[in-house]
Amino acid sequence: MKIKFVVNNENVEIEVKPNETLLDVLREKLFLTGAKEGCGNGECGACTVIFNGKPVNSCLVLAPEADGAVIETVEGLSEGGKLHSIQEAFIEATAFQCGFCTPGFIMSTKAMLEKIPNPSKEVIIERLSGNLCRCTGYTVIVDAVKLAAQKIRGGK
Ligand code: FES
Ligand code: FES
Incomplete structure (x- = not known):
């Protein structure tokens, strides 16, 4: 069809x-x-x-x-060769190792930040609970999401 x-x-x-x-x-x-x-x-x-x-x-x-x-x-996500703020934040926070989970985390983060621009750590963990990462231990991912939220709120 x-x-x-x-x-x-x-x-x-x-x-x-x-x-x-x-x-x-x-x-x-x-x-x-x-x-x-x-x-x-x-x-x-x-x-x-x-x-x-x-x-x-x-x-x-x-x-x-x-x-x-x-x-x-x-x-x-990227525009005109410039990465999206969420992508930049994941790089700056070194929020990945093998990177297999990263596109999924980034898309879940984007959907969350469109609704909740300044999420707490608890909200981030809850909203991203459907995304699994075998490598990082999650702390750096939470850091990346907070950094991404800051960048977006700051218009970066
Ligand atoms: S491949 Fe879709 S949830 Fe794992
Ligand atoms: S960075 Fe390897 S699964 Fe998340």
Whole structure:
């Protein structure tokens, strides 16, 4: 079947199978490989994208459900070669090691900061609880999110 959606401000019209996941469409058909397949069953958050304003596990979304949706992936964050403040904050706080989880954390962070511009540590931990990281121990990720929030509030 053919579906249409918007991804990173671009209109897409694409043929999909009814049982294909949005993650597979993004990675394999649109070559947007920022969203990662970790668990494939909604437990790790590595595949997080923003779907109609909310963070979702794209491994759990069937491609036909994306018909008419507005989707943001990590590839859409930088503008004119300049990284987004959240990306800069993750680099400055060294909030990753292998980096596999990072695009998912960044997209969950973006969705959160759009609703909660100055989250407490407790809120950050709660809102990012669907994203797992095997490497960092999370402290530096919380630091990065606080730094990102500061940068965005400061207009940077
Ligand atoms: S790959 Fe989607 S939640 Fe783990
Ligand atoms: S940096 Fe390796 S899983 Fe998070």
